[in-house]
Amino acid sequence: MFKDITLGQYYPGESVIHKLDPRTKLSGTMLFLISLFINDKFIGLGLALLFLATMVKISGVPARFITRGLKGIFLIVLITVLFSVFYVNTGTLLVDFWIFKIYSGGLSNAAFIAIRIMLLVLGSSLMTLTTTPTRLTDGLEKGLRCLNIIHFPVHSLAMIMSIALRFIPILTQEMNKIQKAQMARGADFEKRGFLRRIRGFVPLLVPLIISAFRRAADLAQAMDARCYHGGKGRTKMKPLRYARRDFIGYLVLFSFLALTIVIRIMPYGY
Amino acid sequence: MALIDIHHLFHSFYRYNESGEVAGTKEALRDVTLSIEAGTFVAVLGHNGSGKSTLAKHINALFLPSKGQVLVDGRDTKDAANVLLIRREAGMVFQNPDNQMIANVVEEEVAFGPENIGVPTEEIWERVADSLERVGMTAYRMHSPDRLSGGQKQRVAIAGIVSMKPQCIILDEPTAMLDPVGRREVLRTLHELNEKEKITILLITHHMDETIDADRVIVMDDGEVVLDDVPREVFAHVDELRSRGLDVPVPTQLAYELKKRGLELPEGILSEEEFVDAYMKLCK
Numbered sequence: 001m002f003k004d005i006t007l008g009q010y011y012p013g014e015s016v017i018h019k020l021d022p023r024t025k026l027s028g029t030m031l032f033l034i035s036l037f038i039n040d041k042f043i044g045l046g047l048a049l050l051f052l053a054t055m056v057k058i059s060g061v062p063a064r065f066i067t068r069g070l071k072g073i074f075l076i077v078l079i080t081v082l083f084s085v086f087y088v089n090t091g092t093l094l095v096d097f098w099i100f101k102i103y104s105g106g107l108s109n110a111a112f113i114a115i116r117i118m119l120l121v122l123g124s125s126l127m128t129l130t131t132t133p134t135r136l137t138d139g140l141e142k143g144l145r146c147l148n149i150i151h152f153p154v155h156s157l158a159m160i161m162s163i164a165l166r167f168i169p170i171l172t173q174e175m176n177k178i179q180k181a182q183m184a185r186g187a188d189f190e191k192r193g194f195l196r197r198i199r200g201f202v203p204l205l206v207p208l209i210i211s212a213f214r215r216a217a218d219l220a221q222a223m224d225a226r227c228y229h230g231g232k233g234r235t236k237m238k239p240l241r242y243a244r245r246d247f248i249g250y251l252v253l254f255s256f257l258a259l260t261i262v263i264r265i266m267p268y269g270y
Numbered sequence: 271m272a273l274i275d276i277h278h279l280f281h282s283f284y285r286y287n288e289s290g291e292v293a294g295t296k297e298a299l300r301d302v303t304l305s306i307e308a309g310t311f312v313a314v315l316g317h318n319g320s321g322k323s324t325l326a327k328h329i330n331a332l333f334l335p336s337k338g339q340v341l342v343d344g345r346d347t348k349d350a351a352n353v354l355l356i357r358r359e360a361g362m363v364f365q366n367p368d369n370q371m372i373a374n375v376v377e378e379e380v381a382f383g384p385e386n387i388g389v390p391t392e393e394i395w396e397r398v399a400d401s402l403e404r405v406g407m408t409a410y411r412m413h414s415p416d417r418l419s420g421g422q423k424q425r426v427a428i429a430g431i432v433s434m435k436p437q438c439i440i441l442d443e444p445t446a447m448l449d450p451v452g453r454r455e456v457l458r459t460l461h462e463l464n465e466k467e468k469i470t471i472l473l474i475t476h477h478m479d480e481t482i483d484a485d486r487v488i489v490m491d492d493g494e495v496v497l498d499d500v501p502r503e504v505f506a507h508v509d510e511l512r513s514r515g516l517d518v519p520v521p522t523q524l525a526y527e528l529k530k531r532g533l534e535l536p537e538g539i540l541s542e543e544e545f546v547d548a549y550m551k552l553c554k
């Protein structure tokens with residue numbers, strides 16, 4: 001049941017995209033998402049699609065890995081599409097059947113939203129596929145350092161994130177062990193039905209949570225013993241440094257954003 | 271002056287009831303006085319609950335004395351300003367290797383300590399390479415700790431302490447979860463560190479055979495130090511050790527039993543070889 005939890009769905013590679021500083025990729029993804037919301041024309045989405053496709057091509061990540069993320073959001077896309085098909089009543093009336101009225105405006109609106117959501121997911125997939133979780137947390141920590149002035153605990157959050165990532169495989173293993181131990185004593189985890197399966201979880205979760213707390217206490221002590229005292233005065237084995245490729249990256253990103261804004265303020269086009 | 275000086279140390283754990291009042295106390299350490307010289311290899315023995323871990327945590331300033339004093343390299347653990355300095359001089363390795371690893375890659379794990387004490391980046395790289403070399407784990411530098419055997423994990427944990435350049439390493443049952451091969455690996459690493467780097471080792475263990483090569487064995491029972499001597503002398507007290515819930519190494523026990531039945535074997539036999547030698551001499 002838990003065999004296929006893979007976190008940090010990193011796709012190893014040596015491309016420029018892989019090598020970019022995680023901060024560049026994080027802000028790049030942010031800018032890309034913002035550009036999607038600036039867009040109000042299909043031609044703008046087309047540009048975004050082109051931009052993303054080029055990045056994917058450069059990264060060398062196979063398309064099927066990128067599109068895998070779409071499976072998870074199928075339901076959300078479907079619901080959004082249905083809502084906008086039936087609620088938007090601009091344009092010409094295309095279908096009029098019983099209580100359902102479908103307008104051309106509704107259809108194009110639905111298509112627009114669907115494409116936008118899909119691009120959103122694809123864009124963030126590219127980032128997680130080309131950045132290891134460790135680099136990602138490093139990037140977050142350094143990129144959000146400015147929030148320290150308002151006493152936002154950036155370092156602690158990054159540390160929590162990286163420890164969580166480290167313990168996911170350990171706790172997954174442990175969960176499998178508990179499950180097998182309970183199966184050996186006659187527990188049945190193959191039950192049908194949603195509610196029954198949820199109920200089957202409870203006897204797994206209780207020992208798992210208790211053990212997680214014990215591990216947390218141990219780990220806290222081990223960190224104390226190794227002089228951990230928060231982010232103050234801490235140095236890094238692998239500090240993040242911007243390279244030339246990152247400046248080129250930012251240049252490309254801002255040109256893309258500028259173009260998107262131009263398309264937005266164009267008075268004509270679809 | 272000794273590296274570690276413990277004067278009349280007491281430690282009590284309190285149990286609280288729902289309204290937050292003290293419902294019971296447990297004296298885990300009672301009037302412990304010890305001093306450990308720099309460069310020695312000390313083994314600590316004692317049955318479950320005898321206070322070994324509690325003692326170890328006092329040396330690392332994870333616990334503070336209820337009464338008494340602990341000095342590490344002349345610094346009092348009670349002084350908050352000393353805590354970081356003490357922890358960097360007296361590193362600690364715990365029983366469960368999984369629960370003391372922070373990073374996803376071996377080299378980053380070893381770098382965690384130096385990062386915390388603010389070692390400059392270039393020096394961190396040197397220290398990591400050096401520490402991995404010392405424990406013989408250089409080949410696994412880029413591996414994930416999850417893929418290592420128990421013995422390898424503990425050696426990485428030891429490297430993680432060595433990289434802070436401590437004077438002393440305290441290990442709390444580091445081999446308890448390991449198979450015999452892993453145990454041997456870890457023991458060999460510790461003896462090498464002790465001999466080559468002159469790092470003081472304080473090894474807490476349940477396995478008698480891990481203590482016979484130590485310079486000194488301390489036996490604890492119910493929060494007190496009951497025996498403290500070189501292994502040969504300590505293991506001569508077979509009856510006393512047994513009465514305190516401890517075994518002695520098999521050759522020692524065999525020699526002891528044979529002696530009781532009239533064979534003229536010398537006292538304090540520790541290893542198989544010694545036993546065979548003594549026995550052969552007797553046969554001649």
Ligand SMILES: Nc1ncnc2c1ncn2[C@@H]1O[C@H](COP(=O)(O)OP(=O)(O)OP(=O)(O)O)[C@@H](O)[C@H]1O
Pocket residue numbers: 283284296297298316317318319320321322323324325
């Ligand atoms: N956090 C705690 N709260 C209350 N009592 C504790 C706590 N930790 C230890 N004790 C008690 O203190 C005593 C000494 O415990 P300690 O862990 O030092 O023993 P130990 O010699 O390390 O045993 P083991 O061989 O099982 O590791 C025990 O009786 C134990 O029950």
Ligand SMILES: [Mg+2]
Pocket residue numbers: 322323324442443
């Ligand atoms: Mg213990």
